[in-house]
Amino acid sequence: MGFKDSLTTALKSLAANKLRSALTMLGIIIGVAAVIGLMSIGRGVEASITSTLEGLGSNAIYVIPQTPGATGFGGLTGSMPTLSVDDAEALADPSRVRAVASVAPVGSNYADVIAGSESITTSITGTTPAYMGAMGYSLVSGQFISERNVTHRDMVAVLGDKTARDLFGEADPVGQKVKIKGRRFTVVGVLAAKGGAMMGISQDEMVLVPITTYHSRLFTQRTASGEDAVQSIIVEVTSAESVNGAILDIEDVLRQRHRLGSGDEDDFAAISQEQILSTVQQITGVLTLLLGAIAGISLLVGGIGIMNIMLVSVTERTREIGIRKAVGAKRRDILRQFLLEAAVISLVGSAVGIAAGVIMARLFSRLSFAGEAFTTVVSADIIILAISVAIFIGLVSGIYPALRAARLNPIDALHYG
Amino acid sequence: MIELENITKVYRMGKVAVNALRGVSLAIGEGEMLAIIGASGSGKSTLLNIIGLLDRPTVGRYLFNGTDTSELNDNQLAELRNKKYGFVFQDFNLLPRATALSNVELPLIYSGGVSRKKELAQEALAQVGLAGRAHHRPNEMSGGEQQRVAIARALVNDPWLILADEPTGNLDTKSGADIMAIFHKLHQSGKTIVLITHEPDIAARAQRTIRLQDGRIIAGGV
Numbered sequence: 204m205g206f207k208d209s210l211t212t213a214l215k216s217l218a219a220n221k222l223r224s225a226l227t228m229l230g231i232i233i234g235v236a237a238v239i240g241l242m243s244i245g246r247g248v249e250a251s252i253t254s255t256l257e258g259l260g261s262n263a264i265y266v267i268p269q270t271p272g273a274t275g276f277g278g279l280t281g282s283m284p285t286l287s288v289d290d291a292e293a294l295a296d297p298s299r300v301r302a303v304a305s306v307a308p309v310g311s312n313y314a315d316v317i318a319g320s321e322s323i324t325t326s327i328t329g330t331t332p333a334y335m336g337a338m339g340y341s342l343v344s345g346q347f348i349s350e351r352n353v354t355h356r357d358m359v360a361v362l363g364d365k366t367a368r369d370l371f372g373e374a375d376p377v378g379q380k381v382k383i384k385g386r387r388f389t390v391v392g393v394l395a396a397k398g399g400a401m402m403g404i405s406q407d408e409m410v411l412v413p414i415t416t417y418h419s420r421l422f423t424q425r426t427a428s429g430e431d432a433v434q435s436i437i438v439e440v441t442s443a444e445s446v447n448g449a450i451l452d453i454e455d456v457l458r459q460r461h462r463l464g465s466g467d468e469d470d471f472a473a474i475s476q477e478q479i480l481s482t483v484q485q486i487t488g489v490l491t492l493l494l495g496a497i498a499g500i501s502l503l504v505g506g507i508g509i510m511n512i513m514l515v516s517v518t519e520r521t522r523e524i525g526i527r528k529a530v531g532a533k534r535r536d537i538l539r540q541f542l543l544e545a546a547v548i549s550l551v552g553s554a555v556g557i558a559a560g561v562i563m564a565r566l567f568s569r570l571s572f573a574g575e576a577f578t579t580v581v582s583a584d585i586i587i588l589a590i591s592v593a594i595f596i597g598l599v600s601g602i603y604p605a606l607r608a609a610r611l612n613p614i615d616a617l618h619y620g
Numbered sequence: 621m622i623e624l625e626n627i628t629k630v631y632r633m634g635k636v637a638v639n640a641l642r643g644v645s646l647a648i649g650e651g652e653m654l655a656i657i658g659a660s661g662s663g664k665s666t667l668l669n670i671i672g673l674l675d676r677p678t679v680g681r682y683l684f685n686g687t688d689t690s691e692l693n694d695n696q697l698a699e700l701r702n703k704k705y706g707f708v709f710q711d712f713n714l715l716p717r718a719t720a721l722s723n724v725e726l727p728l729i730y731s732g733g734v735s736r737k738k739e740l741a742q743e744a745l746a747q748v749g750l751a752g753r754a755h756h757r758p759n760e761m762s763g764g765e766q767q768r769v770a771i772a773r774a775l776v777n778d779p780w781l782i783l784a785d786e787p788t789g790n791l792d793t794k795s796g797a798d799i800m801a802i803f804h805k806l807h808q809s810g811k812t813i814v815l816i817t818h819e820p821d822i823a824a825r826a827q828r829t830i831r832l833q834d835g836r837i838i839a840g841g842v
């Protein structure tokens with residue numbers, strides 16, 4: 204029996220049992236669609252976070268407080284303020300920190316911002332001019348906080364793209380006033396939209412003020428030694444090669460300033476953009492894997508569905524197998540027919556599943572995710588993975604019933620039922 | 621030429637063994653029309669299935685044109701069934717979802733390299749007087765018509781031997797007579813035919829009759 208005849212036979216028999224074939228395919232369709240849909244979410248999260256972090260620039264080093272003794276990210280949150288504006292100033296000295304280009308202290312907190320009748324609650328960041336370059340922002344209008352603003356504790360503010368829109372609509376806010384904690388600030392600039400979110404906080408929803416104004420007029424917070432506390436310090440070095448050396452220098456300077464003895468652990472952490480990126484990628488990689496595993500299970504269930512239906516169909520069609528054998532079908536003919544049926548089901552199921560998965564991914568992209576626009580990523584490797592698993596499962600689950608069908612003795616098959 | 625020597629068939633069902641055939645020897649020559657009769661349970665179907673290579677004997681030799689069939693593997697048996705044998709069953713055994721034409725075509729798709737399958741199948745249908753029913757499915761045809769489709773299927777590969785197990789058993793007298801007329805016509809055209817029947821007048825019109833009883837031939841053997 205030629206391949207063409209086998210295929211025709213398989214197709215005819217699938218067409219003769221449309222409902223059964225459709226239900227079997229449904230298992231594969233759902234499985235494949237789930238794999239593609241869910242993994243595209245994982246990949247989307249990964250891509251969005253990665254692009255955000257890459258915006259930081261590979262020359263950036265983050266210095267943040269850390270609770271001594273705690274390891275990993277757990278130690279980084281909810282820590283006592285240990286870093287200060289004075290620490291940042293010390294780090295800006297090129298004779299102490301090699302290759303340092305700029306240092307930006309970052310104080311941040313939440314407050315209501317009012318402009319006319321509009322009021323929003325958003326993140327208020329106190330910093331210095333170096334912040335814009337270190338974070339990779341650019342301006343659409345006006346100017347950024349200047350050194351002069353910092354030394355004079357000027358009541359000026361720079362708005363993030365979304366904050367500007369929320370407060371002023373399409374009008375240019377530069378020169379307008381906003382009220383923060385009852386104090387009036389003059390808007391001097393608006394940042395260009397950056398997109399993406401860092402740990403769920405949009406990079407376009409913020410109000411930036413001079414770090415000196417931040418401490419003296421808005422949020423007074425001090426370290427144990429009485430210096431003005433900051434949430435983080437962003438250090439930029441001149442080249443990516445100097446990052447590791449600079450981290451060592453930063454640690455020396457800060458340990459000295461914080462009077463840590465040789466046995467004491469660091470009360471801060473200096474992390475390069477690369478380290479953050481790899482850690483975050485590890486986390487999102489696990490997320491993608493987890494989503495993939497969940498989807499894989501549904502694919503497996505689909506495979507078991509095929510096996511079940513193929514087994515039922517072998518039993519149901521024992522007589523048919525007997526008839527075919529009586530008129531001269533060989534083992535391999537029967538085997539091929541049943542395998543081809545399974546293959547057609549998994550192939551067609553995969554094709555429809557891919558389409559459904561891609562549509563699903565598109566729909567997910569439309570949904571916003573914690574207020575953030577969110578783009579799923581469907582890549583070729585996900586699709587290839589999904590189809591190969593589907594076809595593998597389809598064939599494996601088709602082989603056993605097919606072998607059983609092929610082994611039947613013609614007369615036993617004919618007398619069945 | 622088919623030669624059976626001392627064929628025995630034992631069915632084992634757990635501890636119980638049924639001796640369906642107890643030493644049957646039989647020769648069937650080319651162009652013969654042989655009727656097998658005997659009481660129910662005497663072993664007629666068992667014998668016919670062994671002759672038709674659907675089943676293997678427990679003991680005994682079966683020669684087809686001098687070849688010992690016990691030395692053939694499953695694939696070679698399938699090929700013999702396909703090319704040299706045509707089977708007609710009491711309950712037709714057609715594929716229920718396939719048309720008459722597809723049913724008749726079935727042996728051809730397992731033959732390998734047969735071209736003009738549709739034409740050959742159509743010719744076989746015409747031979748049994750069903751040229752106009754090619755696209756009907758079994759459930760759209762009478763029992764007699766279904767049996768004629770089954771005969772067309774048995775004929776389509778131009779086999780050496782046609783075997784029929786009570787081909788008229790499920791049919792009314794009129795349809796049965798039509799079916800038997802086809803068998804006689806085939807016999808006259810030179811086909812070798814072996815059929816099982818319970819009806820004495822069908823047996824009487826066969827060229828030769830053997831009677832089975834308790835798995836042995838008691839009349840008309842060898």
Ligand SMILES: Nc1ncnc2c1ncn2[C@@H]1O[C@H](COP(=O)(O)OP(=O)(O)OP(=O)(O)O)[C@@H](O)[C@H]1O
Nearest residue numbers: 631632633638640659660661662663664665666667
């Ligand atoms: N697959 C089987 N397993 C066990 N016993 C069987 C099997 N097939 C047939 N037999 C037994 O073998 C004996 C002969 O059966 P067989 O079918 O050959 O009889 P038969 O002459 O064709 O009868 P009938 O006229 O009723 O068709 C019977 O006793 C039957 O019960």
Ligand SMILES: [Mg+2]
Nearest residue numbers: 664665666785
């Ligand atoms: Mg019988």
